[in-house]
Amino acid sequence: MKRTTRFRPHSVTRENRADGSILLTSNYLLGPVAEKTGAWLHHWASEAPDRVFLAERYGAGWRRESYVSVLEKVRAIGASLLARGMGPDTPILIMSGNGIDHGLLSLAAQYVGVPTAPVAEQYSLVHGAHGRLRGAIELLKPKMAYVVDADLYVEALGLDALAGVEIVSSRQGHVIGVTPFEELLTGDGSVDLDAAYAQVTPDTVGKILMTSGSTSSPKGVLTTQRMMCTNQTQLADALPFLRDRPPRIVDWLPWNHVFGGSHNFNMMLANGGSLYIDDGKPVKGLFERTLENLSLVTGTAAFNVPVGFGMLLAALRADGGLRQRFFEDLDLVFYAGASLPQDVWTGFEQMAMEVKGEVPLMTSSWGLTETAPATMMQMEPTERSGIVGVPLTGVTMKLLPDDDLRCEVRVKGPNVMTGYFEDPEKTKDAFDEEGFFITGDAMAFIDPADPNKGMRFDGRISDDFKLLTGTWVRAAQLRLDMLAHLAPLASDLVITGADRNQIGVMIFPDRAELQREGFELHEDGGALTCKLLQGEIHRRLAARAREISGSSTLISRAIVLSEPPSMPEGEMTAKGNLNFRKVLTRRKDLLERLYNDADPAVTLA
Structure with missing residues (x-):
């Protein structure tokens, strides 16, 4: 080939x-x-001024912004930020997902040395996830927050934590007291924009990115130029x-x-490339939009x-x-x-x-x-x-x-x-005595x-555990193996067995797939029971057991969970990753049931 x-x-x-x-x-x-990132923008605005840099869907086609138009708007927005007295200590919280105005605001802030902090839009749009949003606000103490559509984000904008924060939106809708994004585009001739740009150095913080929280509480990563x-x-x-x-x-x-x-x-x-923003996603109901976008570009x-x-x-x-x-x-x-x-x-x-x-x-x-x-x-x-x-x-x-x-x-x-934002202790713990960042990965x-x-x-080193026999279980690789063996029945799963005699698996099922296959599911205190489904899981576990040797990879038992992972409860991050510890802690009763051979919801290999 x-x-x-x-x-x-x-x-x-x-x-x-x-x-x-x-x-x-x-x-x-x-x-x-x-x-700095502004140097790229100046270069391409000079070398390829009319080339598309950013584009997003607009009606049947695209709204396109060239390199020269992006530079002009970035400078105008940057001047507006400076006129508000903003600087390195006044982060901008970006609560919306991808979009041209989001990109313009981010680049403008970087241009004049104001950090932006984009957070997952689910934290604002999912009522139960507002605790994550509130935590980010309390950590960052932003002076400005941006949403693309104030009506859509109105519930999150009402949080007490945002009191006194200037809210900027591309579409104000019916929400009172919101600054139109267009106002930032008017600029301000009273500030020395070029002087502010000159003061941005490689050590200037451009973004504060929140970690996913899949292994611990989210931390703010100081991301420099x-x-x-x-x-x-x-x-x-x-x-x-x-x-x-x-x-x-x-x-x-x-x-x-x-x-x-x-x-x-x-x-x-x-x-000098072009980014066409895909407003679809690889999930049911949105992937069709991705295909439509790819049919255009x-x-x-x-x-x-x-x-x-x-x-x-x-x-x-x-x-x-x-x-x-x-x-x-x-x-x-x-x-x-x-x-x-x-x-x-x-x-x-x-x-x-x-x-x-x-x-x-x-x-x-x-x-x-x-x-x-x-x-x-x-x-x-x-x-x-x-x-x-x-x-x-x-x-x-x-x-x-x-x-x-x-x-x-x-x-x-x-x-x-x-280092991490406002967290010297975690920063110190993140590096070894030679200054190497301790990733925790293997x-x-x-x-x-x-x-x-x-x-x-x-x-992840932290995902590994020992059985009571002293045998190490490499849980991350085993999870990937089991996802392949249980596809397409399982949408995700958690490997169990720390300080126990056997390895088990807690399965988050693909409900749509199970329905297509005709399985009749019955809920039983947080678990699902179905003789046909459990028989299929038993068959796959038994077949796999015949192919392997050693207790470190042998899955002996399984339970199917009825409730999907909860983002508000911290079981799932905004990126869709499971927080395994949170799942095991929150569902400790189901974990105990998994190791009860007599429980009707448990499938034994």
């Missing part, structure tokens, strides 16, 4: 240290780094085709998350989570015209969030070969909100999913191997944060004898 020749070969140095740790670094030098600008140089070093021609994406990934808001957004800005790169690529693959199989348009100009297929199922990977490869005679670079990377995010990337073509590659330029990785050749990962580099070499073959993600 012919794969793209437009890639940078892996070249890393491995240093085995006397204390048993391993240092891994790239042999390539870090390229030139912009001083240096972090964002360095990371885009690192990405372009790894993906040389970004510099060959301006990239284009049709992208839904949320800007409150570092993947969508820093990685993808800034990739377009840094390389397709990209040179495709970013998505695995479930999104799975849905897209099925749609491309059914629509030959869309398939042709999607692949004909495609350089990159990039997945993140979890490992891409191999059958989806293979499906994209085969389609690409049919359409253009070669496979674009299919890849993933690894990083965290604290690392801006990309820190490792699979830069070479590969035939399998799940590899996150090697360190990017300028990064030093410290690996602490355990007995199973799995390594705890720590990192250092100019893309790594200096990796394993694809080939221990050749670090250039890359590494694969091997879960």
Whole structure:
């Protein structure tokens, strides 16, 4: 199969240290780094003034903003912020999802040195999640908050925590006392805008990004201009085709998350690309909008989570015209969030070969909100999913191997944060004695004898647990394995067994799939019972048990949960990730039932 020749070969140095740790670094030098995001905007407004930078759906077509128009509006908004006395200590809370006005406000704030703090729109739109929103407000103490539609967000805007905060909205509706976004676009000639821009340095905080809270309470990551600008140089070093021609994406990934808001957004800005905002999502009822958007515009790169690529693959199989348009100009297929199922990977490869005679670079990377995010990337073509590659330029990785050749990962580099907002204690705990950021993630070499073959993600150290026998269970990898074995019945699941004799699984079912399959479900105190469903789960667990050996991966029991994970209760983050500890704590009665062999809701392998 012919794969793209437009890639940078892996070249890393491995240093085995006397204390048993391993240092891994790239042999390539870090390229030139912009001083601040405003420098990118000025460059492309001069070099390609009429090229589309941002676009969003408007009626049957798109509202488009060119580089020169974005620069003009950013400067006007920046002047309005300065005239209000805003600066480094007056964050702007952005409560809405992706949109052009959201992007303009973010860039304007960065232009004059005012931090923005985008939070998940679900925190405002879901009544039960207002506690998360209130917590962010109390931490950040913003001077301004932005929503795209005041009527839509009216309940959240009524929170006492927002008293005294200027509310800005693109659509004011019937809400009293809201500043129209257009007012910011009038600017203010009384301020020295250029002087304020000149004072923005690489150390200036551009954004405060909230962590997901999947392992602890959300923290505010101080994201500096240096972090964002360095990371885009690192990405372009790894993906040389970004510099060959301006990239284009049709992208839904949320800007409150570092993947969508820093990685993808800034990739377009840094390389003179075009970002068409996809107002669809890979969920029922919204994915059709994504397909409509792709029928109008397709990209040179495709970013998505695995479930999104799975849905897209099925749609491309059914629509030959869309398939042709999607692949004909495609350089990159990039997945993140979890490992891409191999059958989806293979499906994209085969389609690409049919359409253009070669496979674009299919890849993933690894990083965290604290690392801006990309820190490792699979830069070479590969035939399998799940590899996150090697360190990017300028990064030093410290690996602490355990007995199973799995390594705890720590990192250092100019893309790594200096600390958490208003939390010196957690900042101190986040770094080791050598200044490496303690990620809490684990990796394993694809080939221990050749670090250039890359590494694969091997879960969170904190997710691992021991059985009473002393056997370690690598819960993250086991969860992925079980999701594959139980597909499509399970939408998600939690691995159990800490301080017990056996491993179990608590299953969040895909209710729509179960209904399509004709299972008659009965609720029983938080669990679901169904003889046919439990029989199918037993069959799959028993078949898997015959294929494996050892107690560290043997699933002996299962229970199906009737209630989906709750965002208000902290069981699920805004990104859709489970907080395993919260699930186990909140549903401790069901956990106890899981280990009762006589309980009718329990399926034994």
